[in-house]
Amino acid sequence: MTIFALVDCNNFYASCERVFNPKLEGVPLVVLSNNDGCVIARSNEAKRLQIPLGAPFFKWKNFFIKNNVKWQSSNYALYGDLSSRVMASLANFCPDIEIYSIDESFLNLFSLNFYDLVEYCQQIKSAVKQWTGIPISIGIAPTKTLAKVANYIAKKETVTGVFDLRDEKIRERVLEDFPIENIWGIGRRNAKRLKEMQIETAKQLRDSNAKDMRAKFSVVMERLIQELQGISCLPLESVQARKQIMSSRSFGHSVIKLEELEQALSSYVARACYKLRQQKSRAKGIYVFLHTSMFNEKDLRYANSITRQFPESSNHTGYIISHAKSCLRKIYKPGYKYQKTGLMLLDLIDDQISQYDLFSENNSIKSDKLMQTIDLINIKYGRNTVFSSSQGITQPWKMKANFISPCYTTRWNDLVKVI
DNA sequence: TCTGGGGTCCTAGGACCC
DNA sequence: TCTGGGGTCCTAGGACCC
Numbered sequence: 001m002t003i004f005a006l007v008d009c010n011n012f013y014a015s016c017e018r019v020f021n022p023k024l025e026g027v028p029l030v031v032l033s034n035n036d037g038c039v040i041a042r043s044n045e046a047k048r049l050q051i052p053l054g055a056p057f058f059k060w061k062n063f064f065i066k067n068n069v070k071w072q073s074s075n076y077a078l079y080g081d082l083s084s085r086v087m088a089s090l091a092n093f094c095p096d097i098e099i100y101s102i103d104e105s106f107l108n109l110f111s112l113n114f115y116d117l118v119e120y121c122q123q124i125k126s127a128v129k130q131w132t133g134i135p136i137s138i139g140i141a142p143t144k145t146l147a148k149v150a151n152y153i154a155k156k157e158t159v160t161g162v163f164d165l166r167d168e169k170i171r172e173r174v175l176e177d178f179p180i181e182n183i184w185g186i187g188r189r190n191a192k193r194l195k196e197m198q199i200e201t202a203k204q205l206r207d208s209n210a211k212d213m214r215a216k217f218s219v220v221m222e223r224l225i226q227e228l229q230g231i232s233c234l235p236l237e238s239v240q241a242r243k244q245i246m247s248s249r250s251f252g253h254s255v256i257k258l259e260e261l262e263q264a265l266s267s268y269v270a271r272a273c274y275k276l277r278q279q280k281s282r283a284k285g286i287y288v289f290l291h292t293s294m295f296n297e298k299d300l301r302y303a304n305s306i307t308r309q310f311p312e313s314s315n316h317t318g319y320i321i322s323h324a325k326s327c328l329r330k331i332y333k334p335g336y337k338y339q340k341t342g343l344m345l346l347d348l349i350d351d352q353i354s355q356y357d358l359f360s361e362n363n364s365i366k367s368d369k370l371m372q373t374i375d376l377i378n379i380k381y382g383r384n385t386v387f388s389s390s391q392g393i394t395q396p397w398k399m400k401a402n403f404i405s406p407c408y409t410t411r412w413n414d415l416v417k418v419i
Numbered sequence: 420t421c422t423g424g425g426g427t428c429c430t431a432g433g434a435c436c437c
Numbered sequence: 438t439c440t441g442g443g444g445t446c447c448t449a450g451g452a453c454c455c
Contacts, residue, residue, distance in 0.1 A: 033423040040423065058421040074423090101426095101455045187453045218429060220452085246425055253420085295422055342424090400421095 002232050003140065003166070005107040005121060006147040007090055009083075010135045010155065012103035013041035016082050017072050019133035020408040020416055028069040032057055035250050035399045036073055073401035081409045085132045093124045098236045106144060108236045121162045141165040144234045145227035148184040149174065149202065168230075175228065178202035185224050190217065202228060241279045241348065247272035248342020251397040254293065255338045258329070261290065263392030265328055265341050266321045270388060272345050273317040274378075277371060282313040284347035286320065288327040293339040304331040313349060316367045317374075320345070321390055382411065 009015060013031040018024045028045035032038065039046075039055040049067055051060065057071070064071060083102045091097050096108040109117055121138040128136050138161065139150025146165050153174060154163035165171050181191040183202055199205050206228035214222035223233040247268035255261055265288070276283060291303035306327045314320060324343055377386050384391075406414035 035421085035423075038422050054422075056422045104455075185453065189452060218452090220429065242426075244426080248424070250423070293422090 001110050002236070003109045003113060003117065003142060004144050004147040004232075004236075005094075005109050005117075006139045006144070006151040007105045007107060007124070008137050008139075008151050008155070009086060009103040010137055010161075011041060011043050011047075012083075012134070013074060013079055014043040014046070015134050016079050017075075017405055018043075019082065021405065024070055024072075028067065030055075030064070030069060030071050031074050032071055032403070033074060034401070035252060036402055037250070040074065071403055073404040075401075075405050075407065077407045077410045078405065082132060082134060086128055086134050086136070089128045089131050090124065093120070093127070096236060099239065106147065106236055109140070118162055118164050122160055125161055135161070137161045137163075139163050139165065141171075142230045143227040143232040145184055145224060146171070146230065149178060149182075152178075152182060171230075172203070175203040175206060176201060180205055183224070183228075185220065190221070193217075241281055241350070242275075243348055245272045245275050245283075245345045245348065246342065247275075248289075248340060249399055250340045251338070252400045253397070255397045256334075256336070258332050258334070260392070260397050261328060261332065261338060261341055262325050262390060263395060264397045265324055265343065266388055266390040266392075267395070268342055269321045269324045270317050270391060272343060273315055273320055273371075274375060276315045276345055276348065277351075277375060279348075280351050281348040282315045282351050283310070283320070283345035284313045284349065285309040285345075286323055286327065287344040287346055288324055288331070288341070289343070290328065290331060290338055290341040292336050296337075296339075299337050300335075302333060302336045304333075306331050307346070309347075313347075315351060316371060317388055319367075321388060325390070 014024075014029050017029065017031060024043075026045070027043075028049055028051075029043040030039045030046050030051060031041040033040045036057050038057060039051060039053060039060070042051055042053070046069060049069065051063075051069070063069070079102060086103075087097070087099050087105060090105055090107065094107040094109060094112065096111065098106040100106055109120070112120060117140055121140060125136055125138060128134060137151055137154040139147045139152070139154050140163070141147040141150045150163045150165035153165070154161055157163075165174060178201060180186050180194050180200060180202060181188070183205070186194070194200070194205065199208060205225060208225060210222045210225040210229075213225055226233050249264070249268065251264065255264070285308060287305060287307045289303070289305035292299065292301045294301070308323060308327055310319075310323060328341070374386050378384065408414055408416055
């Protein structure tokens with residue numbers, strides 16, 4: 001049996017910015033994507049001003065100034081650190097936890113059912129606020145999909161920030177008013193198809209024939225319908241190693257030269273390989289892509305990609321950089337204004353079971369030690385204290401982040417001083 | 420000047436095998 | 438007139454999520 005709680009941090013990135021900067025409290029606040037491109041998070045005040053998610057900064061800047069909207073570049077070091085603090089706090093209350101994203105967790109509260117769960121969740125909420133400064137909302141229900149619905153209601157319609165959807169009568173009333181496009185797992189495409197079939201509310205979808213819907217859509221839709229009926233199909237999942245690791249960034253300015261593309265790509269490889277080693281995997285292949293801007297109508301466009309298998313699996317930054325660069329040279333064409341390059345590490349396997357190439361001259365034990373040492377130095381003294389020379393020194397292609405907050409919790413020099 | 424960066428799962432269809 | 442019946446693996450593409 002299961003009783004799920006979905007814990008969701010309210011306006012997470014915006015809330016993180018407020019934790020150490022009280023001036024941002026009570027005013028409309030937005031957080032910008034990499035390169036200060038578009039809005040990716042909004043405080044409630046900003047939502048009330050109808051600023052849409054994805055609003056391009058350069059088009060909205062005047063509006064922001066006029067309406068006294070504050071903005072910040074995104075600061076993932078800060079958000080990642082506050083996220084792990086929130087998750088650690090939650091684990092204190094319920095060890096049965098699945099960290100679903102940077103700002104969401106599912107808890108299985110079944111073994112705590114002897115408590116009044118609504119009251120228990122309110123305790124969780126105030127403890128997390130007190131320990132981390134982050135406001136959260138909690139939805140309780142017998143399935144994950146319903147817990148998502150409950151969370152939605154908790155955010156919109158309650159003062160307490162906790163909503164319980166276990167009671168069938170309450171569920172009936174809520175699902176009746178709940179539009180299908182707000183259901184977890186129904187995207188724009190399927191919402192449109194469902195509406196064409198006169199299915200517009202969660203209740204109508206729940207009462208449709210699951211088997212028929214499976215034939216029309218897929219097994220995903222069948223499971224979703226059962227979840228709405230209160231039959232749990234999606235279990236709490238433990239943390240699994242990623243099956244692929246991606247790293248890419250848009251450039252601060254367009255890039256034409258191959259050498260600069262190589263530097264950028266090498267930096268992304270270094271980042272991806274670090275993540276790869278952290279999850280104790282090796283990659284057997286790589287996918288490299290580059291493209292020009294998709295919005296620019298004046299300049300010539302070009303996009304290409306390439307996939308390559310390695311002769312032996314690896315998590316060695318230097319080895320993978322050399323493959324990535326040779327892939328890049330294959331697809332690079334001079335004369336274009338490139339906007340982005342990146343890579344995906346493919347076919348990841350456990351580093352314990354990897355086979356070394358019998359005929360390779362690489363001394364893997366030695367290079368493993370080297371990588372471990374580099375990682376340790378960079379964890380202790382900050383990212384990129386030691387890096388590969390092919391990443392370049394000046395890095396003219398680097399992203400813009402003109403409005404970034406200090407790394408209050410992860411960099412000694414950025415600690416808040418109390419005077 | 421200027422528009423993010425990651426991920427997952429499922430299905431259909433082709434190649435190949437016995 | 439009239440094509441066997443399984444099975445696996447791989448890939449591309451679609452749909453969705455935060």
